Amino acid sequence: MIILFNGPPRAGKDEAADFFKAKGFKHLSFKYQLYRETCKYFNCDYKWFMNRYDDRSVKEVPHVDLGHMSCREAMIYVSEKVVKPKRGLDYFGRLVANEIKDGKDYCISDGGFIDELVPVINKVGSDNFVLCQLTREGCDYSTDSRRYFDGNLIHEYVNEFRTPVQQQYVLPQKFDVKTYRIHNNSSIGAFHSVLQEIYEKEGNVTTNKQRELQKEDIL
Numbered sequence: 001m002i003i004l005f006n007g008p009p010r011a012g013k014d015e016a017a018d019f020f021k022a023k024g025f026k027h028l029s030f031k032y033q034l035y036r037e038t039c040k041y042f043n044c045d046y047k048w049f050m051n052r053y054d055d056r057s058v059k060e061v062p063h064v065d066l067g068h069m070s071c072r073e074a075m076i077y078v079s080e081k082v083v084k085p086k087r088g089l090d091y092f093g094r095l096v097a098n099e100i101k102d103g104k105d106y107c108i109s110d111g112g113f114i115d116e117l118v119p120v121i122n123k124v125g126s127d128n129f130v131l132c133q134l135t136r137e138g139c140d141y142s143t144d145s146r147r148y149f150d151g152n153l154i155h156e157y158v159n160e161f162r163t164p165v166q167q168q169y170v171l172p173q174k175f176d177v178k179t180y181r182i183h184n185n186s187s188i189g190a191f192h193s194v195l196q197e198i199y200e201k202e203g204n205v206t207t208n209k210q211r212e213l214q215k216e217d218i219l
Helices: 013-021 030-042 046-054 071-087 091-099 114-124 188-218
Strands: 002-006 026-028 106-108 129-135 148-159 170-184
Touching: 002 013, 002 114, 002 148, 013 026, 013 106, 013 129, 013 188, 030 046, 030 071, 030 091, 046 071, 071 091, 091 114, 114 129, 114 170, 129 148, 129 188, 148 188, 170 188
Parallel strands: 002 106, 002 129, 026 106, 129 170, 148 170
Antiparallel strands: none
């Protein structure tokens, strides 16, 4: 089972992934692959780069070791000018798909490019993929190149109030995958309650499948 949390910056993706990690899901990330490629390209220490990236006071400050670019600018450069032209638009998606092993559950805390998502769905099948859209007041894609994926919406959870999904931030291709939408405008506790409900719906399906496989192995 793969569950992907899709939403703009600060909408709650990392919090949601941490919740599912505590349930036994392994965390995957398209951006993690880009971190590694960026460090490899600039021949810089991964820990140094991540410390700088996570420090808001210097994240956007150019550095000589990054070709006089900021961390974000360096990542964009490596992604759009180095990796994708040479290795294909789906390169990061293929890297993530290669990490997926049979019989394991995964949560993905980012994503917003069609070419990244296709290899993952092809690897596990649409029946084993769940898309979870997150919205939050004051959070949008105006400063981010990623976008909302479009899937088969089966349920919306409204915490406090709705935040409309602006159509200009939705990718044109629709995927045949089960989709939940959470309007994350209340407390962390309320957010966790919704995530728990989704886990009980989808996680139990995975558990039952694993039990069936175990019975077959015994027989």
